[in-house]
Amino acid sequence: MPHHVRTLIIGSGFAGLGAAIRLRQDGRNDFLVLERSNEVGGTWRDNTYPGAACDVPSHLYSYSFALNPDWSRSFSAQGEIQSYIVSVADKYGVREKHVFGCDVTGARWNADRAHWEVDTNLGSYTADFVISAVGALCEPALPDIKGIESFTGEIFHSAQWNHASDLRGKRVAVIGTGASAIQIVPAIAPEVAHLDVYQRTAPWLLPRMDRAYTAPERFAFKYLPGFQRLSRAGIYAMREAQVVGLAKNPKFMKPLELIARAKLRAEVRDADLRAKVTPNFQIGCKRMLISNNYYPALGRDNVDLVTDGIAEIRENAVASVDGTVREVDAIVVATGFHVTDSPTFETITGRDGRTLAATFEEIGQQGYKGTTVANFPNMFFLVGPNTGLGHTSMVYMIESQINYVADAMRTIDRSGLRTVEVRRDAQDAYNRDLQDRLSASVWMNGGCASWYLDKHGNNTTLWPGFTFEFRSLTKNFDLSAYDTSNVARGADIIELADEKKTDEKKVAAR
Ligand code: N01
Numbered sequence: 001m002p003h004h005v006r007t008l009i010i011g012s013g014f015a016g017l018g019a020a021i022r023l024r025q026d027g028r029n030d031f032l033v034l035e036r037s038n039e040v041g042g043t044w045r046d047n048t049y050p051g052a053a054c055d056v057p058s059h060l061y062s063y064s065f066a067l068n069p070d071w072s073r074s075f076s077a078q079g080e081i082q083s084y085i086v087s088v089a090d091k092y093g094v095r096e097k098h099v100f101g102c103d104v105t106g107a108r109w110n111a112d113r114a115h116w117e118v119d120t121n122l123g124s125y126t127a128d129f130v131i132s133a134v135g136a137l138c139e140p141a142l143p144d145i146k147g148i149e150s151f152t153g154e155i156f157h158s159a160q161w162n163h164a165s166d167l168r169g170k171r172v173a174v175i176g177t178g179a180s181a182i183q184i185v186p187a188i189a190p191e192v193a194h195l196d197v198y199q200r201t202a203p204w205l206l207p208r209m210d211r212a213y214t215a216p217e218r219f220a221f222k223y224l225p226g227f228q229r230l231s232r233a234g235i236y237a238m239r240e241a242q243v244v245g246l247a248k249n250p251k252f253m254k255p256l257e258l259i260a261r262a263k264l265r266a267e268v269r270d271a272d273l274r275a276k277v278t279p280n281f282q283i284g285c286k287r288m289l290i291s292n293n294y295y296p297a298l299g300r301d302n303v304d305l306v307t308d309g310i311a312e313i314r315e316n317a318v319a320s321v322d323g324t325v326r327e328v329d330a331i332v333v334a335t336g337f338h339v340t341d342s343p344t345f346e347t348i349t350g351r352d353g354r355t356l357a358a359t360f361e362e363i364g365q366q367g368y369k370g371t372t373v374a375n376f377p378n379m380f381f382l383v384g385p386n387t388g389l390g391h392t393s394m395v396y397m398i399e400s401q402i403n404y405v406a407d408a409m410r411t412i413d414r415s416g417l418r419t420v421e422v423r424r425d426a427q428d429a430y431n432r433d434l435q436d437r438l439s440a441s442v443w444m445n446g447g448c449a450s451w452y453l454d455k456h457g458n459n460t461t462l463w464p465g466f467t468f469e470f471r472s473l474t475k476n477f478d479l480s481a482y483d484t485s486n487v488a489r490g491a492d493i494i495e496l497a498d499e500k501k502t503d504e505k506k507v508a509a510r
Helices: 012-024 078-091 181-188 215-223 227-240 242-248 250-267 271-277 296-299 343-347 356-363 395-415 425-437 467-473 490-509
Strands: 002-009 031-035 098-100 102-109 115-120 122-131 154-157 170-175 195-200 305-306 310-314 317-320 324-326 330-333 379-380
Touching: 002 012, 002 115, 012 031, 012 078, 012 395, 102 343, 102 490, 115 242, 170 181, 170 296, 170 324, 181 195, 195 317, 215 227, 215 330, 227 242, 242 250, 250 271, 250 296, 271 305, 296 305, 343 356, 379 395
Parallel strands: 002 031, 002 122, 031 098, 122 379, 154 330, 170 195, 170 330, 195 305
Antiparallel strands: 102 115, 115 122, 310 317, 317 324
16 A cells, blocks of 8 residues: 555755745644655755856845855855755754655546555655645756767766766866856866857856855844844845846846946957857846856866857767867766756646646646646645746745645645645636736847747746735635535545545554
């Protein structure tokens, strides 16, 4: 018999861990967190490439209930963020709720029993509720470049950095110039013999206002009541101001573009290189990047920026479309993630027997309030459709979603419900409104292709407004948008309770 729990959480990054802590705080201890790796942290555990750091200030990029007065810098590096996440897991006592090394291979809704059946490499589980917290940036996307499999040197994705590989003194190619690549390039350029950076689209770069906190500041964060919250609120407000230009009226992006152009002029003195790195779309259309050392790295004698496009990869070289063949010992693939086409969508099968992938294939990656999807009863998605951001902390959005899920659980208990499934008409109306709002945004009008858009050209990843609007939208679980016909009958409840008691005993005995 599979082990039954009331709630299964899949994934233990900021989202899954936050959900676990909230369930525990709400006294809902009948849950487990299935985590494929052996540690919490999600993307911050996995992305260990040289130079990895956050582009949102740490005092905002942290849980509201677990502020950290000890951040060493305004923008923390990966290691410090990962240590923070680990410390939160320990402090809130949810580590023992984790099943580490547990890779979820499938989840199916069983309508007769009104529960999810979840398969993993460690055995099967059943659960009344599933909280999918796998994240949007968890499945590395490898480029479909001719001959890539024939390369005999070191080749790895930025999110799967091979630390056993020593790049010092080697000829290296980096493919991609997104958020990951612009951190990797300056970090490895001084060590490698030669570096070719393959750029398909030049990104916009803004200054990185990073600095170490002084001892008096850190003292104040720790001991001066309200100082850290005030600082956090200030960062939040400044970041939210960007929404006006990004989502409402792209004309207001102009000041940021002027800053970026001034930076470009100051940091790239060579006219040819400057022409190559000058973006050809409106700032904000793709994620705006921040760096003070990327342009200087491109100007180094041992670094070439290649913009001709890659024709093929050979045994020991990258050939560009102009016919130039550049020999390399190693290739770093910094080409992003499967966001709107995640392979995890294939593994979840809903009420009508169709997978999440098939459902999204038909209607696009749509959900309701970013958290529930019609045809997938009793399943909550954290960092679900249209919850992404280009300007501020995802942790804020995650906490909003967790509030919604927590209220859903309360409502379900209070109303004696067995299943909740968002109504398709409510979901459709929600998405019509979303797409309507997005139509004015720079993401749709800025003249770029980005991973924010799905193959139908819809923006199914980003939230089109202020994040406080999303917070307010997800404050209460709105039962009226859900199909609640499946109310547990008395007999079912008793039968179900008996089954669970038996299963719980088995889990306890494990
Ligand atoms: O990936 P990306 P990323 N041939 O998708 C290029 C977060 N993040 O890992 O622009 C050649 O942004 C592609 O070119 P183009 C953040 O949300 C945060 O860098 O599509 N090139 C692009 O240049 C970010 O947005 C931090 O034309 C190919 C690059 O590869 C997200 O993660 C740090 C190609 C991919 O850029 C993803 O960032 C790092 C091909 N076949 C990441 N395919 C923080 O600081 C793709 N490219 C918090």
